[in-house]
Amino acid sequence: MNPIKLLIIDEHPAVRQALVVRLRSAGHLSIVAVDDNLREGLHHAQELLPHIVLLGLSTRKEPPYSLIDVVRKLAAANQGVIVLTSFVDVVEREVLLQAGARRYLLKNINSNRLIAELEAVANEIKPEEST
Structure with a gap:
């Protein structure tokens, strides 16, 4: 199994670090970059071409339309976007x-479930990659 390449974007250093620690335990996941804002995250997504982007929502320093635009751009590039939030809206x-x-x-979310969701999204985008 080829590694699933991940990009993590979250403004909180503790959340970024916790995600890195939790996900490094799964040998088939490769974290290609960790960013604290949408602009840098989008740049790394275009440059490093991760399979999945974990996008943490927090205090939303950036306007909501920026977030929507980033999700659209990532989805259009066949990069799976998983949004992580502290509360459901x-x-x-x-x-x-x-x-x-x-x-x-x-x-x-617990680590096993998060890893299962990452694997599921990776499988969802694979068929589109071969076209």
Whole structure:
């Protein structure tokens, strides 16, 4: 199995570090970059071509339309977007899923379930890669 390449974007250093520690335990996941803002994250997504982008929502320093635009760009590039949030906002969830996010999950998800979701999204985007 080829490694699943991941990009992590979250403004909180503790969250970024926790995700790195949790996901490094799975040998088939390769974290290609870790960023603290959408601009750098989008740059790394275009440059490093990760299979999946873990996009953490927090205090939203950036305007919501920027987030939607980033999700659309990543989805158009066949990069699976998994949004991680501290609390569920039904409207936000629907808008981001319609923009192309594959999952909208709570940040307190356990490691095994998060890894399972990453694997599922990787499998969802594979058929599109071969076309």
